[in-house]
Amino acid sequence: MENALLILRENIRESIKNIYNLDFEEISIERPENEKYGDLATNVAFLLAKKLFKSPGEIAMDLAHELKSYNISFECDPSNYPVFSDIEAVSTGFINFRFSDYFLKNQLSEVLKKGDSYGSGKSGEGKVIIVEYSAPNPNKPLHIGHSRNNFLGSSISEVLSFSGYNVVRMNYMNDWGTHICKSMLMYKKYGNGQNPDKKPDHFVGDFYRMYEIEHEKNPEELDKELAQMFKDMENGKKEIIDLWKKITGWAYEGWEETYENENVFFDVCEYQSNYTKAGKDIIDFAIKKGIAERDSTGAVIARLGKYGLPDKVLLRSDGTPIYITQDIQLAKDNFEKYNFEKRIYVVDKRQSDYFKQLFKLFELLGFKWSDRLYHLAYGWVSLPEGAMSSRAGTVVNADDVFKKILELEKGEMKNSLKEVSDPDGTGKKIALSAYRYGMLKIDPKQDIVFDINSVTKFEGNTGPYLMYTYARAMSIIEKAGIGVSSLESNIELFENIEMREEEISLLRFMCTFSRTVSLSADTMSPHLIANFLYDFGQRFNSFYGEVPVLNAEESVKFFRLVLVYCSAQVIKNGLKLLGIDVVEKM
């Protein structure tokens, strides 16, 4: 596909040169909105119309005529089959191109050759990208909003890695501050030193919630105690530090299972507590540069009004660093260590202003890499019942959601095949496909109304639908009794096979997979892959419903088996990029 684009662009350039004696560089090639027009299209005729004082339709006709005479084929291919079967000018001004059957069939060799790496790219080779995601507070369990963050971060990492980047998946634990002391304080007062009698992060979370309830009753008193505890912690008082280690340790221990269920992992964990003394040098530098100033209370403030941003406190009046101080230091350290091409912060959109301030500060400080920072701002997750509120106690924790999904999937799987060897493992994978796909199919910018009942369905645009489609495809391969290794594809074998409409449609769509992946990497939008997969899955199921495979005549049967296998491979690769592992049977 990528090759076809390059060749086409070159040929269009040449045709313009030949006909109009014009060097024209802005040649854009797009995918027609309606596929009946073709596989590729160009709008150069519109752009040339003004320069040439001719109508777009006329120019399109001339160019199409010229292009047809070129018999475009791949240079490296000795067989000289044409890439396009049809080049057509439309009176409005478009020139449409349709892939030849040869090109489409040839795609199958690509898939077989590349296998699990089909669709991957090399645009990121030799470059490091840091993706920071999850970043929870170790004082309570992860909630459904964290899940979206985890899915986005891990999926984007997967996609970037598939594009050749060296990806560093980073978790940055917000493990220092008064928010941690909330759980600690309640445990100290009411915990009686006992060990968790449930999943440890939930155990810790109970004390966090207890604080919020107690705080309603007696705010002044509790605020004071909390401040005192944090002060002791800052001063390194042993008893408090031990308590801090205990509480955060339980949170981490509990999360392990959550992360594992969600198929989320990290390469590096950074801890805010390692940065409590951080950033002082940079702050001094900022003051010297006139970016920030110390006010009468001793706090350091960056004046950002002239950049259309709110002012930002960089250092408390007591001289201790706050979140942004540590964030500045972390990014600087990261750059020195990794020399990153990009650093992506996966954080919900409420923090947009914060990141604008942060990035502006880096720019003002003169760090040349300030434009390599990117805030992936994603929207809220709510349930059909309404928004979550920790005050109202309607926060939905991730473990409960996963458990509920697992339960629903087991109900859906009532028709499952008997010979499933590991029903529990399969159930978990199906459940995760529902959970991850349900979130990832939505544009990150959009808020999500997460309806557990609809994402777990086996019908519609869901993960399980695609899992089922894959399993059905692989079931054909199994029934054929043919080893996967003996599947092969070359043009001599398939030259005389006449394809049916459903097969052509499937192949034409398959060709766009790698483009979808690279677009998804460029825009950090996994939902493009999800929507590709659904569209592709529907085409496969149309094919499945209309075109017999195992009962077909021998040579046709072999072609269709290859097509089925390659389709399954594409679904598998796409789902993998969403962090979903396929199952052969379900």
Added chain:
RNA sequence: GCACCCGUAGUUCAGAGGAUAGAACACAGCGUUGCGGACGCUGAAGUCGGGGGUUCGAGUCCCUCCGGGUGCACCA
């Protein structure tokens, strides 16, 4: 008040400045002595929040108004 995000079918969502705005769910029908009917096919359903503008061409870009959400100094 200022700033940012969102507004597309009854509902949940896709639409990479291009051609007649697409799916799914729900709704009304249909289909296998064929490979997993957990599927497929057909139908009905839209003033793309309103109004201006830029462009050969706007759901998409700009302005403005309306509606919803979020953020605005020593929390993270």
